[in-house]
Amino acid sequence: MTSSAPFAAARAPRANPFQLIGRTVLAALREIGRIAVFWGRVLLACVTPTIYVREFLRQCLKIGFYSMPVVGLTAVFIGAALALNIYTGGSRFNAEQFVPNIVVLGISRELGPTLAGLMLAGRVSAGIAAEIGAMRVTEQIDALLTLSTKPERYLYAPRVLAAIITLPILVVVTDIIGVMGGYLVSVGSLNFNGDTYLRNTWQFVTNNDIVSGLIKAAVFGAIIALMGCYQGDRSKGGAGGVGRAATLAVVGAAVLILASNYVMTSIFVRIGL
Amino acid sequence: MSADTTSGPRFGETPILELKNVHKAFGPKQVLCGVDLSVRAGQSLVIIGGSGTGKSVTIKCALGLLRPDKGEVFFDGLPATTRKAMDALRRRTGMLFQGGALFDSLSVWENVSFALLHRDGVGRGEAKKRAIEALAKVRLGPSTADLRTAELSGGMQKRVALARAIIAKPDLIFFDEPTTGLDPITADAVNDLIVAQVKALGAAAVTITHDMASVRKIADEVAMLHEGRIIWRGPAADIDQSGSDYIDQFVHGRAEGPIQPAL
Ligand SMILES: Nc1ncnc2c1ncn2[C@@H]1O[C@H](COP(=O)(O)OP(=O)(O)OP(=O)(O)O)[C@@H](O)[C@H]1O
Numbered sequence: 298m299t300s301s302a303p304f305a306a307a308r309a310p311r312a313n314p315f316q317l318i319g320r321t322v323l324a325a326l327r328e329i330g331r332i333a334v335f336w337g338r339v340l341l342a343c344v345t346p347t348i349y350v351r352e353f354l355r356q357c358l359k360i361g362f363y364s365m366p367v368v369g370l371t372a373v374f375i376g377a378a379l380a381l382n383i384y385t386g387g388s389r390f391n392a393e394q395f396v397p398n399i400v401v402l403g404i405s406r407e408l409g410p411t412l413a414g415l416m417l418a419g420r421v422s423a424g425i426a427a428e429i430g431a432m433r434v435t436e437q438i439d440a441l442l443t444l445s446t447k448p449e450r451y452l453y454a455p456r457v458l459a460a461i462i463t464l465p466i467l468v469v470v471t472d473i474i475g476v477m478g479g480y481l482v483s484v485g486s487l488n489f490n491g492d493t494y495l496r497n498t499w500q501f502v503t504n505n506d507i508v509s510g511l512i513k514a515a516v517f518g519a520i521i522a523l524m525g526c527y528q529g530d531r532s533k534g535g536a537g538g539v540g541r542a543a544t545l546a547v548v549g550a551a552v553l554i555l556a557s558n559y560v561m562t563s564i565f566v567r568i569g570l
Numbered sequence: 571m572s573a574d575t576t577s578g579p580r581f582g583e584t585p586i587l588e589l590k591n592v593h594k595a596f597g598p599k600q601v602l603c604g605v606d607l608s609v610r611a612g613q614s615l616v617i618i619g620g621s622g623t624g625k626s627v628t629i630k631c632a633l634g635l636l637r638p639d640k641g642e643v644f645f646d647g648l649p650a651t652t653r654k655a656m657d658a659l660r661r662r663t664g665m666l667f668q669g670g671a672l673f674d675s676l677s678v679w680e681n682v683s684f685a686l687l688h689r690d691g692v693g694r695g696e697a698k699k700r701a702i703e704a705l706a707k708v709r710l711g712p713s714t715a716d717l718r719t720a721e722l723s724g725g726m727q728k729r730v731a732l733a734r735a736i737i738a739k740p741d742l743i744f745f746d747e748p749t750t751g752l753d754p755i756t757a758d759a760v761n762d763l764i765v766a767q768v769k770a771l772g773a774a775a776v777t778i779t780h781d782m783a784s785v786r787k788i789a790d791e792v793a794m795l796h797e798g799r800i801i802w803r804g805p806a807a808d809i810d811q812s813g814s815d816y817i818d819q820f821v822h823g824r825a826e827g828p829i830q831p832a833l
């Protein structure tokens with residue numbers, strides 16, 4: 298199918314538009330199928346023995362701990378900007394006092410998980426894709442197979458598990474720092490009382506706000522690591538191929554994060570979480 | 571195609587590895603078109619052939635790292651088509667990759683003892699001890715054990731990869747150009763090591779090499795790959811009187827002759 302395509306095009310210079318559409322759709326379906334099979338295999342390896350604990354811990358450090366500065370910085374600036382916006386917007390109908398409530402709601406339900414997810418799509422997905430891609434083109438993955446070790450167990454599952462577990466932790470950090478960002482601006486330049494601000498925040502936020510954000514974070518973690526592993530695993534053709542894998546991983550992960558965020562939000566709204 | 575594909579019962583009866591009519595193409599490029607190859611326990615087979623003729627592809631097909639378009643691979647008389655059969659093949663096989671393929675996230679000793687640590691469940695202390703022993707066989711000192719692979723020279727990487735291929739005492743070993751990039755003394759030591767693996771442990775070895783000194787030293791039999799087929803196979807002693815122009819040209823390293831680069 299794929300190899301005969303260029304010849305078919307050469308025989309009929311003006312390609313039939315239906316053929317073109319059909320080919321594109323088929324290629325897209327094939328790609329979705331491949332992703333689904335790959336993800337299924339890796340997720341199965343995540344929940345069945347053997348788990349490589351050493352690799353898992355190393356990935357937790359790499360994916361989770363070293364991402365703290367990135368998400369921390371993102372959170373503090375977003376929290377601060379959010380507070381300013383809500384203040385000016387709220388003042389149009391005398392609702393300035395709701396700044397703490399809306400900041401914590403926006404951060405815990407939406408901005409915390411989504412922004413942490415997107416930042417890590419850049420940092421972690423690209424990193425995983427490049428690392429796995431380099432292993433693929435230097436035959437390290439083949440070597441792993443000849444040593445009777447499955448790459449989905451030794452390489453992919455530890456990364457996916459680490460991302461699923463550390464992303465919610467990172468989002469808790471994001472939530473706290475984001476609220477602090479709002480607090481700093483509100484107290485420092487909007488004349489809020491610090492104690493009142495924190496009390497309002499604390500009384501307003503519910504368990505559901507936090508939990509729904511953490512569920513999103515775990516899903517985003519899975520997407521980030523799976524996308525990085527998938528693109529890395531498929532890469533071929535030297536340094537250029539590895540670079541392309543990293544780009545595709547970031548783009549794919551970011552799009553899937555935003556799409557799944559919408560789907561999850563609408564489910565949470567429906568079930569009242 | 572010279573006759574000698576079934577060279578007497580000096581070695582084990584059924585071949586430990588057999589490739590039958592293996593075809594492999596990459597896109598429009600036909601690399602292998604009907605490779606037949608067999609090797610018995612205790613036998614050392616050397617594959618020679620021009621650069622880019624598909625020697626590495628042949629052994630990757632044997633190991634299931636590439637899927638042949640057509641043809642079959644038999645291990646111990648059974649077709650290695652199912653996942654389970656392929657697992658069994660790989661568990662009893664060692665492979666030295668042409669480029670080394672060392673894991674750059676691990677230290678040298680963790681690379682060498684990878685199969686012991688992750689497949690055979692050997693403890694880290696014991697695994698390190700055995701890794702250092704294996705490194706000594708390829709003339710690398712214990713101080714290399716804790717280095718990162720990126721800190722090694724090309725020849726050292728090759729030898730670490732060689733140690734990794736033999737540490738678990740496999741029954742079948744593939745060496746893809748084991749002596750390229752090594753000085754003559756180390757190369758000779760590596761040749762001795764391959765002979766020892768075959769003679770002392772009764773393993774079967776399939777070696778790809780361009781080094782005729784190496785061929786004379788380690789080969790029981792030589793097979794020549796040309797244009798996707800084995801065009802000659804015979805005892806190593808016969809390569810000087812093979813009667814094949816192809817072998818003659820290869821052995822004497824002449825640019826003139828029947829083998830011409832595909833342009
Ligand atoms: N993954 C691949 N994709 C596309 N083509 C490939 C691939 N692997 C090998 N080839 C092609 O197959 C041919 C044989 O390659 P192979 O690596 O087996 O050569 P070789 O006989 O080992 O050569 P050398 O002695 O230089 O190592 C080459 O022409 C190469 O271009």
Ligand SMILES: [Mg+2]
Nearest residue numbers: 625626668746
């Ligand atoms: Mg080769």
